[in-house]
Amino acid sequence: MDVNDWHDPLLITDASSQQQQLSLSFNKYYRFSSSCDLGNTVMEDSDCCTPIKIEGCNAGDFKDPVAESVINGRDVLGFSLTSPDLVICTGSPDIPARSYGDSPEFLKGCSISLENGIKGSEEVQAATKLLTDWQGSNDEDLCLPAHFELPSPPVVEENSSELSVPIISINVGSTDCISSESGIQFSEDKYFCGGNVLSTDTRIEESICASVYQTARVGNFSYHFNNISAGFYLVDLHFVEVVLTDGSTGDRVFDVYIQEHKAISSLDIFARVGANKPLLISDLEAHVDGEEGVSIRFEGVIGMPIVCGISIRKHYSKCTGECELLEFSENSPQRNSLEVNGDIKADGELQLANVSQEKELEEVKRQVEELKRENELKCKECAEACKSLKDLQNELMRKSMHVGSLAFAIEGQVKEKSKWFSSLRDLTRNLKILKMDQIKVSEEASTYKQQFLADFADMSSTIQSKLKEQVELHEDLKIKFIKGAKEQKELYNKVLDLKGNIRVFCRCRPLNAEETAAGASMTIDFEAAKDGELNVKSNGTSKKTFKFDAIFSPQANQAEVFEDTAPLATSVLDGYNACIFAYGQTGTGKTFTMEGTEESRGVNYRTLEELFRIIEERKNAVCYEISVSVLEVYNEQIRDLLVSGSQQGMKRLEIKQDGEGMHHVPGLVEAHVNNMNEVWEALRTGSNARAVGSTNANEHSSRSHWFVHHNLW
Numbered sequence: 122m123d124v125n126d127w128h129d130p131l132l133i134t135d136a137s138s139q140q141q142q143l144s145l146s147f148n149k150y151y152r153f154s155s156s157c158d159l160g161n162t163v164m165e166d167s168d169c170c171t172p173i174k175i176e177g178c179n180a181g182d183f184k185d186p187v188a189e190s191v192i193n194g195r196d197v198l199g200f201s202l203t204s205p206d207l208v209i210c211t212g213s214p215d216i217p218a219r220s221y222g223d224s225p226e227f228l229k230g231c232s233i234s235l236e237n238g239i240k241g242s243e244e245v246q247a248a249t250k251l252l253t254d255w256q257g258s259n260d261e262d263l264c265l266p267a268h269f270e271l272p273s274p275p276v277v278e279e280n281s282s283e284l285s286v287p288i289i290s291i292n293v294g295s296t297d298c299i300s301s302e303s304g305i306q307f308s309e310d311k312y313f314c315g316g317n318v319l320s321t322d323t324r325i326e327e328s329i330c331a332s333v334y335q336t337a338r339v340g341n342f343s344y345h346f347n348n349i350s351a352g353f354y355l356v357d358l359h360f361v362e363v364v365l366t367d368g369s370t371g372d373r374v375f376d377v378y379i380q381e382h383k384a385i386s387s388l389d390i391f392a393r394v395g396a397n398k399p400l401l402i403s404d405l406e407a408h409v410d411g412e413e414g415v416s417i418r419f420e421g422v423i424g425m426p427i428v429c430g431i432s433i434r435k436h437y438s439k440c441t442g443e444c445e446l447l448e449f450s451e452n453s454p455q456r457n458s459l460e461v462n463g464d465i466k467a468d469g470e471l472q473l474a475n476v477s478q479e480k481e482l483e484e485v486k487r488q489v490e491e492l493k494r495e496n497e498l499k500c501k502e503c504a505e506a507c508k509s510l511k512d513l514q515n516e517l518m519r520k521s522m523h524v525g526s527l528a529f530a531i532e533g534q535v536k537e538k539s540k541w542f543s544s545l546r547d548l549t550r551n552l553k554i555l556k557m558d559q560i561k562v563s564e565e566a567s568t569y570k571q572q573f574l575a576d577f578a579d580m581s582s583t584i585q586s587k588l589k590e591q592v593e594l595h596e597d598l599k600i601k602f603i604k605g606a607k608e609q610k611e612l613y614n615k616v617l618d619l620k621g622n623i624r625v626f627c628r629c630r631p632l633n634a635e636e637t638a639a640g641a642s643m644t645i646d647f648e649a650a651k652d653g654e655l656n657v658k659s660n661g662t663s664k665k666t667f668k669f670d671a672i673f674s675p676q677a678n679q680a681e682v683f684e685d686t687a688p689l690a691t692s693v694l695d696g697y698n699a700c701i702f703a704y705g706q707t708g709t710g711k712t713f714t715m716e717g718t719e720e721s722r723g724v725n726y727r728t729l730e731e732l733f734r735i736i737e738e739r740k741n742a743v744c745y746e747i748s749v750s751v752l753e754v755y756n757e758q759i760r761d762l763l764v765s766g767s768q769q770g771m772k773r774l775e776i777k778q779d780g781e782g783m784h785h786v787p788g789l790v791e792a793h794v795n796n797m798n799e800v801w802e803a804l805r806t807g808s809n810a811r812a813v814g815s816t817n818a819n820e821h822s823s824r825s826h827w828f829v830h831h832n833l834w
């Protein structure tokens with residue numbers, strides 16, 4: 122805002138808001154551009170979305186209140202927020218802009234009226250009006266109130282007896298001299314400067330002289346009567362509105378200046394008497410000092426001035442006053458004039474009148490001083506009021522901005538809410554659909570359940586009968602299986618019996634490095650050994666023949682050797698006793714054949730593997746418990762190899778024979794095993810406890826007989 126941009130009274134109103142309306146009236150206001158920057162918000166014309174009412178202007182005067190910055194000579198300010206509050210600012214229709222000017226000093230004349238119930242004090246308003254009038258008169262000195270507010274001009278009766286005979290009367294706009302019914306002579310139009318002549322056929326019959334009102338002068342013009350001598354005069358002006366007869370109030374408004382002092386302010390003939398009605402404004406004072414004559418100037422405010430007749434009369438009462446003041450100046454023209462008038466008063470009376478007038482003058486001066494002080498006081502009050510107005514205005518702006526932002530926020534919330542409502546509605550609808558589906562599904566489920574229960578009962582009875590059949594079949598099969606297995610076992614063992622209870626195999630190890638180095642060679646004919654006959658050759662001829670169940674050549678591996686002993690594992694699990702042992706000279710390969718190496722396991726390990734495989738295979742039918750005992754016969758003594766070294770020899774072990782002819786060693790440790798690892802652990806414990814030594818034929822020769830006994834239950 123620019124503080125210097127003070128203007129006409131300002132009215133702020135919000136015609137659209139349903140809320141409390143706020144209207145402010147100022148004698149001045151800040152001028153904004155059509156785009157107002159308020160804080161961070163730039164309000165453009167296009168932002169004006171609120172219907173706007175500008176008080177004091179006709180609705181059709183303009184469409185865009187901001188774009189129309191001047192209406193009928195008044196400045197108009199408009200701005201609007203998108204908030205529901207406010208805001209429109211316009212110039213007051215009552216006071217013309219040019220009456221005030223743009224002076225910042227006019228701040229003193231600020232008056233405030235808050236139409237929402239807050240009003241400025243009457244004193245402030247009165248002072249404001251007074252100041253306004255003073256400023257409007259453009260007179261720095263105090264003037265009579267009649268100068269700044271036009272009093273209702275008298276509509277003089279045409280036959281008024283108070284009117285004295287004019288010294289000059291002009292029939293304005295006419296070249297004819299006419300005489301009125303009252304005898305006044307209106308001469309032809311002269312003494313004018315500017316304007317145009319207007320004539321009409323309309324006769325204003327009710328006037329003192331209808332012909333006077335049939336011609337007129339229109340425009341900005343003036344009259345100068347320079348043949349009038351010094352003195353006091355009264356001027357009568359004849360008006361009639363014969364042109365804008367269909368117009369309205371405010372179509373033609375003008376001022377009249379006599380001797381360049383405003384004598385009539387904002388005269389609106391139509392407003393006073395309407396159209397085609399005579400209007401006589403009389404007794405307008407004119408004082409002629411010297412040879413200047415009388416000048417009358419007409420100046421338009423709205424439209425062009427118009428006048429039909431002018432009369433100038435002598436102001437006798439003023440002339441009398443002059444004579445009173447000039448009583449001792451015997452040779453003066455004034456005295457002569459007073460003498461002519463024959464109205465000179467006695468000396469005493471004149472002195473009394475003089476004293477009385479001096480007192481009146483003093484009183485008037487005192488009142489003027491008092492009014493000046495009061496004026497200053499009121500000005501201060503006005504300044505304070507204006508400051509609070511400014512604060513209020515700022516507060517109002519701030520509130521408006523706040524309201525605007527709240528409105529935005531609310532709008533956002535409302536949108537969000539409506540979105541949520543619509544989502545909720547959709548969800549509710551979906552929920553209803555789902556509930557209906559659920560009911561439908563429940564009904565179907567109930568139907569299916571009943572159907573299923575019925576079917577289930579049928580199926581259950583069917584299954585039970587089938588199961589019963591299967592159980593019976595199973596039992597039958599089981600009996601048959603057991604029977605078959607028994608038969609198979611018997612047949613199998615019969616086969617073993619047929620093969621012989623004791624079977625002897627011969628395995629020949631390959632020549633070792635020493636033997637090869639010593640030039641030794643094989644003396645066995647292994648081609649012939651395929652049939653179980655072992656020929657020992659000497660010097661190329663067969664020297665002796667041995668018969669075995671099978672003969673394994675040096676090329677036979679551990680798996681081939683185990684193949685012929687594997688069936689014994691099945692026999693053992695079928696309840697037969699079996700014994701596998703190796704016999705032979707030292708270094709011939711007994712340990713290798715029975716134990717083997719980690720890479721090439723021997724008969725022991727492989728037989729145990731086979732045992733546990735069959736146990737796993739039969740676990741659903743038979744439950745086996747396995748224990749392992751390891752003993753050594755060394756120097757014709759029995760040693761328990763699963764007993765720790767410190768306990769060795771504490772108990773003497775012997776081989777006993779029971780009543781059934783079975784041999785056993787009472788007190789021998791039996792280690793219960795569940796898998797191959799536990800068995801192998803027991804065997805390794807026993808192996809480590811064996812008595813070993815070296816012989817000429819074997820570096821790690823076993824010096825004992827080692828038995829591994831497996832008990833099965």
Ligand SMILES: Nc1ncnc2c1ncn2[C@@H]1O[C@H](COP(=O)(O)OP(=O)(O)OP(=O)(O)O)[C@@H](O)[C@H]1O
Pocket residue numbers: 629630631633675705706707708709710711712713714816819821822823824
């Ligand atoms: N079939 C074979 N193939 C290869 N090497 C073998 C074979 N049989 C035995 N050997 C080797 O011969 C050597 C002697 O074998 P092993 O210790 O088994 O004889 P042994 O009969 O147990 O001797 P001892 O009665 O003195 O304990 C070992 O080094 C062994 O690896």
